[in-house]
Amino acid sequence: MALDYLKLNDSNSVRVPKEDLHKQVSAILQGVGTPEPHAEIVAKVLVSSSLRGVETHGVGNAVRYAESIESGEYTVPQTVETITETDTTALLSCGNGLGFVAAHQGMEMSIAKAREFGIGMTTIKDGHHIGMVGYYPMMAVAEDMIGMAMTNASRAVRPALGARPRVGTNPIAFGAPAGEERDFIFDMATSTIASGKIALAKRLGVQMPVGWAVTAEGEPLREPRGDRGEDWAMNPLGGTREQGAHKGYGLGLVVDILCGVLSGGGFGAQLSGGENMTWTMAIDISKFRDVDEFKAMMDDMVRELHATPALPGEEGVLVAGDPEADFEDDRTVNGVPVENGQYDEMRQKAIQLGVEVFI
Ligand SMILES: NC(=O)c1ccc[n+]([C@@H]2O[C@H](COP(=O)([O-])OP(=O)(O)OC[C@H]3O[C@@H](n4cnc5c(N)ncnc54)[C@H](O)[C@@H]3O)[C@@H](O)[C@H]2O)c1
The missing domain is CATH 1.10.1530.10 (Malate/L-lactate/L-sulpholactate dehydrogenase, four-helix barrel)
Known part of the structure; x- marks a missing residue:
C-alpha cells in the first residue's frame, strides 16, 4: 500500500x-x-x-x-524451552521473554529440520512481540529455502460483518529466493493495515483514510486512536462485504489457529495486549528440485510481472519485497x-x- x-x-x-x-x-x-x-x-x-x-x-x-x-x-x-519435538516439528515456549528471541530460535530450528528432512515447523507459546514478521522468512531465504512465519495478537480487528474487535492484526510473511532478481518477500497484516500505522498517523498528525477502521456503529473512523476498546475496530483485509472482508477475516483466523491454538498459547480474543504467539516454517527447495532452476523460474516470474503494463497514473507493477x-x-x-x-x-x-x- x-x-x-x-x-x-x-x-x-x-x-x-x-x-x-x-x-x-x-x-x-x-x-x-x-x-x-x-x-x-x-x-x-x-x-x-x-x-x-x-x-x-x-x-x-x-x-x-x-x-x-x-x-x-x-x-x-529468558529460557526458550522445547516442550515437544519430532524430526520436523517443535512446540516451544518463549518463557514470557522477548518474542524476537524465540521466533529467531524457532526459525533456526525450522531451517535445521528442513535441511535434514525437507520441511521444518515450530509453533511458539508464552510469547511477545516479534516485530517485522518478514525478517524470519528472510532467514530461510538466505539459506536457499522457502520460509514462512506468522504471529497472532490481541483483539483489534472486527470479524467480517461484526461490530466489535475480536481478532488480532495477525500478520503472515512468506519468502522465496530469486536468482538475479530480488527475492520475493511478502509480509502483510491480515487487517487493512498494521495497527502501528494508526499509531504513526496519530504521531504525525494525519487522518486515517476511509477503510482502516470503523466505529461500533459501522461509520468510518478518520481520527487515529491510541487506545483499544469496544467502541471501534480495525477492518479485516478487504474492508467491506463486497470487497471480501471475509477473506482477510479468514486469513486472520488461519494465523490464530497455527500460532495460538496449535501452540496452546491462545487465540486473539484470549490474549491481553502485548501477548503474541508465533509459528515458523522452512522448506528446503533442494529436496524438490535443483535450486538454481527454481531461482531461474522465480526470475522469469518476477520479470513477467514487472513487464505488465501499468494502470494509467501508476509508475509500474511491483512484486512483494520491491518497496522494502x-x-x-x-x-x-x-x-x-x-x-x-x-x-x-x-x-x-x-x-x-x-x-x-x-x-
Ligand atoms: N508483530 C506483529 O504483531 C505485527 C502485526 C501486524 C503487522 N506487523 C508487521 O507490520 C508490517 C507492515 O504490514 P502491512 O500489512 O501494513 O504491510 P504493507 O501493506 O506495507 O505491505 C504488505 C506487502 O505488500 C508488498 N507490496 C506493497 N506494495 C506492493 C505493490 N504495489 N505490489 C506488490 N507488492 C506490494 C510489500 O512488499 C509487503 O510485502 C509487516 O512487516 C508486518 O509483519 C507485525
Missing part, C-alpha cells in the same frame, strides 16, 4: 548510520539486563525493519521493549531515518541507563 505520507522525511526524522542504530538498540536492551546474544537478535530485526522502511516496527520500539523488561512484563533473561528493497538500498547508503521523538527517547534512555550513546 503506497502510504508515502506515513514515511519519514528530513523534517520529522534524523538519519543515522545503521551500524550506530544497531549498537544503540543492543546497548539499551543490555542496559536493562538482556543477555548480549539476545539483545543482538532484537537489534538485527529492528534495524532491518527500519532499513526496509517498515517504520512501525523499527528501532523506535527499543525503548518500549526495555520498559516492558523493566516493568517485569517480559521475563529477561528500494528503502534498504537508499538507507544502507544514506542512513536510516529515526522519528525525531523516538531519536530523543532512545538517547535519553541510554543516558538514564548509563550505557554508551551511539546516536
Whole structure:
C-alpha cells in the first residue's frame, strides 16, 4: 500500500548510520539486563525493519521493549524451552521473554529440520512481540529455502460483518529466493493495515483514510486512536462485504489457529495486549528440485510481472519485497531515518541507563 505520507522525511526524522542504530538498540536492551546474544537478535530485526522502511516496527520500539523488561512484563533473561519435538516439528515456549528471541530460535530450528528432512515447523507459546514478521522468512531465504512465519495478537480487528474487535492484526510473511532478481518477500497484516500505522498517523498528525477502521456503529473512523476498546475496530483485509472482508477475516483466523491454538498459547480474543504467539516454517527447495532452476523460474516470474503494463497514473507493477528493497538500498547508503521523538527517547534512555550513546 503506497502510504508515502506515513514515511519519514528530513523534517520529522534524523538519519543515522545503521551500524550506530544497531549498537544503540543492543546497548539499551543490555542496559536493562538482556543477555548480549539476545539483545543482538532484537537489534538485527529492528534495524532491518527500519532499513526496509517498515517504520512501525523499527528501532523506535527499543525503548518500549526495555520498559516492558523493566516493568517485569517480559521475563529477561529468558529460557526458550522445547516442550515437544519430532524430526520436523517443535512446540516451544518463549518463557514470557522477548518474542524476537524465540521466533529467531524457532526459525533456526525450522531451517535445521528442513535441511535434514525437507520441511521444518515450530509453533511458539508464552510469547511477545516479534516485530517485522518478514525478517524470519528472510532467514530461510538466505539459506536457499522457502520460509514462512506468522504471529497472532490481541483483539483489534472486527470479524467480517461484526461490530466489535475480536481478532488480532495477525500478520503472515512468506519468502522465496530469486536468482538475479530480488527475492520475493511478502509480509502483510491480515487487517487493512498494521495497527502501528494508526499509531504513526496519530504521531504525525494525519487522518486515517476511509477503510482502516470503523466505529461500533459501522461509520468510518478518520481520527487515529491510541487506545483499544469496544467502541471501534480495525477492518479485516478487504474492508467491506463486497470487497471480501471475509477473506482477510479468514486469513486472520488461519494465523490464530497455527500460532495460538496449535501452540496452546491462545487465540486473539484470549490474549491481553502485548501477548503474541508465533509459528515458523522452512522448506528446503533442494529436496524438490535443483535450486538454481527454481531461482531461474522465480526470475522469469518476477520479470513477467514487472513487464505488465501499468494502470494509467501508476509508475509500474511491483512484486512483494520491491518497496522494502528500494528503502534498504537508499538507507544502507544514506542512513536510516529515526522519528525525531523516538531519536530523543532512545538517547535519553541510554543516558538514564548509563550505557554508551551511539546516536
Ligand atoms: N508483530 C506483529 O504483531 C505485527 C502485526 C501486524 C503487522 N506487523 C508487521 O507490520 C508490517 C507492515 O504490514 P502491512 O500489512 O501494513 O504491510 P504493507 O501493506 O506495507 O505491505 C504488505 C506487502 O505488500 C508488498 N507490496 C506493497 N506494495 C506492493 C505493490 N504495489 N505490489 C506488490 N507488492 C506490494 C510489500 O512488499 C509487503 O510485502 C509487516 O512487516 C508486518 O509483519 C507485525
